[in-house]
Amino acid sequence: MQAGVENLVEQVVSGLGYELVDFELSPKGRLLRVFIDIERGVTVDDCATVSNQLTRVFEVENVDYDRLEVSSPGLDRPLKKLADFERFAGQEIQLRLSLPIGNQRNFVGVLQxxxxxSVVLLTEKGELLAPFEEIEKARLVPKF
Known part of the structure; x- marks a missing residue:
């Protein structure tokens, strides 16, 4: 079910001009969380637009759910696609690898x-080349 719903969400979100950052489906499929982004930043109106459109599409496609949440990915936005790592070059990120490099799985540095x-990260110890397929989790580090 998740793959079909996620593809449907991707089509709707991109059709409205937004980027689908992440999609979560609760274990029983009753809660759908959709995280969207757009270059200028996400507003409440953007979330409402996407939510309204998804609600209509889910009704037509007979997607059974109890609750739909649409929001921005936040300041600590996850990086999921290779294109994300290109787009946010110059930003500080946290990175966790599935396999350690030099006995270390967690890294913080400036995304190059x-x-x-491979994702290029400038850490305190120097340049790190992390194979994309080995990245378990990556997020922007918010600046305040």
């Missing part, structure tokens, strides 16, 4: 971009 399907 992407080189040959």
């Amino acid at each position: 971009g992407v080189r040959e399907s």
Whole structure:
């Protein structure tokens, strides 16, 4: 069910001009969480627009759910796609790898971009090349 609903959400969100950052479906499928983004930043009206459109589409497509939440990804936005790592070059990120590099799985540094399907991160210890497929989790580090 999740893959079908996620594809449907992706089509609706991108059709409205937004980027689907993340999609969560509760274990019983009763709660759908949709995280959207747009270059200028997400407003409450953006969330309402996407929510209203998804509600209509879910009704037509007979998607059974109890609650739909649409929001921005927040200041600590997750980085999920290779394109995200290119877009946010120059920003500080936290990165967790599935396999350690030098006995370390968690890194913090300034994102340099992407080189040959690896994410380039400038850490205190120098440059780190993290293979994209080894990245378990990555998030922006908010600046206050």
